[in-house]
Amino acid sequence: MGHLFIRTVVACTLSAASASxxxxxxxxxxxxSFDSLSGKFGQPTETKAxxxxxxxTLVGEGYRASLFVPYISLEGxxxxxxxxxxxxxxxxxxxxxxxxxxxxxxxxxxxGGIQTKGFALSATGLVKIATGNEDKxxxxxxxxxGLQADLAYRFNxxxxxxxxxxxxxxxxxxxxxxxxxxxxxxxVNFPLGNSLFINLNTSERDELLAGSPKRKERAISxxxxxxxxTALQFGYTTGQSTASPDDVLSISYVSQVx
Numbered sequence: 001m002g003h004l005f006i007r008t009v010v011a012c013t014l015s016a017a018s019a020s021x022x023x024x025x026x027x028x029x030x031x032x033s034f035d036s037l038s039g040k041f042g043q044p045t046e047t048k049a050x051x052x053x054x055x056x057t058l059v060g061e062g063y064r065a066s067l068f069v070p071y072i073s074l075e076g077x078x079x080x081x082x083x084x085x086x087x088x089x090x091x092x093x094x095x096x097x098x099x100x101x102x103x104x105x106x107x108x109x110x111x112g113g114i115q116t117k118g119f120a121l122s123a124t125g126l127v128k129i130a131t132g133n134e135d136k137x138x139x140x141x142x143x144x145x146g147l148q149a150d151l152a153y154r155f156n157x158x159x160x161x162x163x164x165x166x167x168x169x170x171x172x173x174x175x176x177x178x179x180x181x182x183x184x185x186x187x188v189n190f191p192l193g194n195s196l197f198i199n200l201n202t203s204e205r206d207e208l209l210a211g212s213p214k215r216k217e218r219a220i221s222x223x224x225x226x227x228x229x230t231a232l233q234f235g236y237t238t239g240q241s242t243a244s245p246d247d248v249l250s251i252s253y254v255s256q257v258x
Contacts, residue, residue, distance in 0.1 A: 031055035047076030070100035096136035142171020181206025216240035
């Protein structure tokens, strides 16, 4: 089936936070994802969050534009911010659910592209839209922005090296004095046959609140092609600091709209 579709899936996934086994031409990719995270985040009580996200990515010649819409279930104190939990915004035993903050991204290839062997460079802009209810802890109530550079080098055998360097700008939130900060991700990815693609990475983000530790995580994901136009992606992330979730499990179904 080839690796272009998988590299497209992986490229689109990395652009959203921080890239496809299909032979996907330019078109529309739909993503349906379930994520589950848990951790204490420096608090005495554990917080659990689950989300179901629908995403749409328009893949064009040299660009990718995405919109992700999550529905979230939250149990415990704290507020969801950029894929983690911070603060102590509510009672320890509360249980809330509802629409979360939507995320829109746009990626432009500057050097090379998804299919390129050798060096590739793209730039990504991200906007987090304040659609989550801040009183329920499902969002901050403010719009955030991010800019990042996505670097990659792919060898002839399909083995690849990736790096993301970015900066996040948070909206002014009186209850949570979120600090603008930098983030980095470095990783490797490689095919196992024609239908399976593995990605390993480690990431670090500056502290969200003054005096809090940096967020540090390690992740593994696998993309498996079910057909030339559909794939499953499985992911597991483990936190390396109290600012990160202890564990994050995710599963996604990706389909190209023909």
